Amino acid sequence: MSTLIETIDLKQHYPIRQGLLGRPSATVRAVDGINLRIQRGEVLGLVGESGSGKSTFGRTLMMMEQPTSGSVLYNGVELAGRSHTALHPYRRRMQMVFQDPFSSLNPRMTVEDSLTMPLRFHQPALSARQRRDEAAETLERVGLPRSMISRYPHEFSGGQRQRIGIARALMVKPEFIVADEPVSALDVSVQAQVLNLFSSIRETLGLTILFVTHDLAVVGHIADRVAVMYLGQVMEIAPTRALFTSPRHPYTETLLSAAPQPAVGARRQRIAMKGEPPSPLAPPSGCVFRTRCAHAQAECAVARPVLRPRGPGHLSACIRDDLSLVPGVAEARPDQARKRMS
Amino acid sequence: MTDPVLSVRDLRIRFRSGGRETQVVHGVDFDIRGGETLALVGESGSGKSVTSFALMRLLPEAPRCTIEGSVSMGGVNLLELSERRMAQVRGPRIAMIFQEPLTSLNPVHRVGDQIAEAIRFHRKMSKADIRARVIELLTLVGIPDPARRMHAYPGEMSGGMRQRVVIAMALALEPDLLIADEPTTALDVTVQAQILELLRQIQRATNMAMLFITHDFGVVAEIAERVMVMYAGRIVEQGSLADVLSNPRMPYTRGLLASVPRFEDAGLKTGPLGTIEGFVPSPDNLPAGCSFHPRCPHARPGICDGALPELAAHGAGAHLVRCARSDEPAFGAEPAEVS
Numbered sequence: 001m002s003t004l005i006e007t008i009d010l011k012q013h014y015p016i017r018q019g020l021l022g023r024p025s026a027t028v029r030a031v032d033g034i035n036l037r038i039q040r041g042e043v044l045g046l047v048g049e050s051g052s053g054k055s056t057f058g059r060t061l062m063m064m065e066q067p068t069s070g071s072v073l074y075n076g077v078e079l080a081g082r083s084h085t086a087l088h089p090y091r092r093r094m095q096m097v098f099q100d101p102f103s104s105l106n107p108r109m110t111v112e113d114s115l116t117m118p119l120r121f122h123q124p125a126l127s128a129r130q131r132r133d134e135a136a137e138t139l140e141r142v143g144l145p146r147s148m149i150s151r152y153p154h155e156f157s158g159g160q161r162q163r164i165g166i167a168r169a170l171m172v173k174p175e176f177i178v179a180d181e182p183v184s185a186l187d188v189s190v191q192a193q194v195l196n197l198f199s200s201i202r203e204t205l206g207l208t209i210l211f212v213t214h215d216l217a218v219v220g221h222i223a224d225r226v227a228v229m230y231l232g233q234v235m236e237i238a239p240t241r242a243l244f245t246s247p248r249h250p251y252t253e254t255l256l257s258a259a260p261q262p263a264v265g266a267r268r269q270r271i272a273m274k275g276e277p278p279s280p281l282a283p284p285s286g287c288v289f290r291t292r293c294a295h296a297q298a299e300c301a302v303a304r305p306v307l308r309p310r311g312p313g314h315l316s317a318c319i320r321d322d323l324s325l326v327p328g329v330a331e332a333r334p335d336q337a338r339k340r341m342s
Numbered sequence: 343m344t345d346p347v348l349s350v351r352d353l354r355i356r357f358r359s360g361g362r363e364t365q366v367v368h369g370v371d372f373d374i375r376g377g378e379t380l381a382l383v384g385e386s387g388s389g390k391s392v393t394s395f396a397l398m399r400l401l402p403e404a405p406r407c408t409i410e411g412s413v414s415m416g417g418v419n420l421l422e423l424s425e426r427r428m429a430q431v432r433g434p435r436i437a438m439i440f441q442e443p444l445t446s447l448n449p450v451h452r453v454g455d456q457i458a459e460a461i462r463f464h465r466k467m468s469k470a471d472i473r474a475r476v477i478e479l480l481t482l483v484g485i486p487d488p489a490r491r492m493h494a495y496p497g498e499m500s501g502g503m504r505q506r507v508v509i510a511m512a513l514a515l516e517p518d519l520l521i522a523d524e525p526t527t528a529l530d531v532t533v534q535a536q537i538l539e540l541l542r543q544i545q546r547a548t549n550m551a552m553l554f555i556t557h558d559f560g561v562v563a564e565i566a567e568r569v570m571v572m573y574a575g576r577i578v579e580q581g582s583l584a585d586v587l588s589n590p591r592m593p594y595t596r597g598l599l600a601s602v603p604r605f606e607d608a609g610l611k612t613g614p615l616g617t618i619e620g621f622v623p624s625p626d627n628l629p630a631g632c633s634f635h636p637r638c639p640h641a642r643p644g645i646c647d648g649a650l651p652e653l654a655a656h657g658a659g660a661h662l663v664r665c666a667r668s669d670e671p672a673f674g675a676e677p678a679e680v681s
Contacts, residue, residue, distance in 0.1 A: 188558075
């Protein structure tokens with residue numbers, strides 16, 4: 001596998017100003033030094049709670065905003081610092097799907113208008129007829145009938161609107177998609193349909209996807225690898241099964257233990273977090289999770305832990321090797337798991 | 343067994359708009375006992391939130407909305423009370439918490455004052471006693487340093503802390519029944535786990551009954567003893583947590599459960615999730631017979647599209663299922679269709 005996107009020490013800091021023109025009095029470190037590689041063809045899940053910086057990371061990867069510092073390499077080419085025009089060829093290769101299909105579609109535009117808009121920009125040579133055919137084909141690809149092409153967003157259900165949002169992203173035939181909480185606003189049965197759609201387009205189109213979500217069960221289903229973010233930093237990254245069966249970071253352990261599971265007797269040992277969330281304006285020194293960590297020691301305050309290898313493809317930013325953390329799922333019994341689906 | 347705290351019988355709700363009347367709840371029956379948590383599960387448009395609003399009498403007045411049936415607490419039908427008497431029921435008898443704590447909190451008043459206001463409305467107490475009660479409540483819901491935090495404004499608190507304040511306000515008058523409408527849906531999972539634990543603790547200490555409305559079967563498994571599943575304005579399955587989650591008999595419940603990604607399958611690439619074909623029917627245009635039959639993989643012509651199936655007992659216990667085929671011996675042995 002080759003790397004499609006790599007970030008090197010990527011930072012996105014936002015100054016907080018007092019008053020309209022005041023001097024910056026503090027800085028929110030929304031993304032604070034992220035080194036991550038996304039392999040061509042993989043679905044990388046990015047999980048974290050609100051304020052972890054996961055959405056900002058996705059937006060920065062898409063160059064929707066210039067990073068404060070650090071690199072975003074796309075196929076080895078630096079995107080950070082490029083002008084709007086110089087980014088143009090890359091915008092077509094990277095597309096975004098948003099959480100709320102209600103607000104990301106223009107209510108006054110028909111589906112055809114919404115879908116063909118990116119083509120007018122990226123492929124001006126196409127005729128109106130060709131654009132319309134492309135749009136109709138893409139609608140079918142996302143499971144909607146061609147005949148719906150002249151309808152308006154309000155005529156669709158939430159799940160259908162999310163399909164349109166996905167269709168719009170696919171119109172320019174991107175290689176890479178950032179999906180930011182794309183199923184969080186949907187009912188469970190509709191969520192399943194949209195997740196299945198993501199799986200199928202990923203297979204048929206060979207897409208690379210960064211799937212940003214707060215939902216561990218969703219990420220467990222869709223992702224090949226998972227990165228866990230907390231306060232702007234990656235705490236742990238691992239192949240999905242390994243993250244769930246042998247977490248190596250106490251924050252991952254906490255998240256896994258907090259996720260409710262729809263099974264009788266699933267109430268499990270819960271790893272409580274201490275205290276309250278730290279202010280993002282004044283993150284703790286050393287390990288940012290240490291103020292809430294059940295396993296913190298004095299040394300945790302000294303230096304920011306680096307991501308260290310803890311297994312095949314498994315990295316954790318915890319200095320302690322002596323912890324035996326509670327897994328979210330017992331070790332694999334694939335025969336049983338498969339039986340359920342047959 | 344003790345008498346139920348709340349008995350709902352044949353609850354029917356209709357809305358009228360533009361000369362057209364639409365029935366959204368079609369005869370719902372249930373009881374909740376003290377200390378018990380009953381989960382009401384359904385997708386958008388199932389009628390679960392409308393049902394809970396009707397119990398609190400928070401729906402618009404007639405003629406815009408007509409509520410029939412009975413909602414009994416202590417022998418009194420709440421649907422027949424005057425608005426003034428109903429105001430005395432909200433708070434001391436039934437309290438409600440919502441998904442978004444900011445809908446229940448006034449952003450320009452300090453949180454302590456808002457809790458004090460709820461107490462003052464119903465109880466004659468001295469200022470000092472009210473203050474002590476506010477601090478006691480904030481302590482109960484796990485807010486650190488309550489004597490200081492009671493002076494904070496809602497905007498100065500995190501989402502989880504705000505939901506704790508809302509819970510403190512709901513508990514201020516020690517209600518017999520707490521209606522919780524998706525109270526953790528907007529919260530992070532770690533905060534959700536804390537709030538669910540808090541609700542369980544409070545319930546153990548006070549024997550309060552709880553009606554917990556959610557779309558999330560994971561949350562149901564965490565909090566409820568009994569479960570009702572609602573579809574198109576009707577209860578379609580009802581039973582103990584084990585009945586509904588481990589042995590669902592209504593194809594809709596099965597479909598919902600199959601569509602949730604399984605934690606234990608994480609990373610195993612188990613293939614597509616189960617889905618339910620089609621759409622929730624419009625309340626104006628419900629299909630004949632079982633409302634779910636056009637979407638049901640087990641539907642049979644002549645059986646499912648004729649008469650509306652009753653919510654009938656399955657087996658010996660209190661497991662109720664609204665499905666004409668649920669007692670057929672082969673039913674359920676058929677492979678669930680995964681599409």
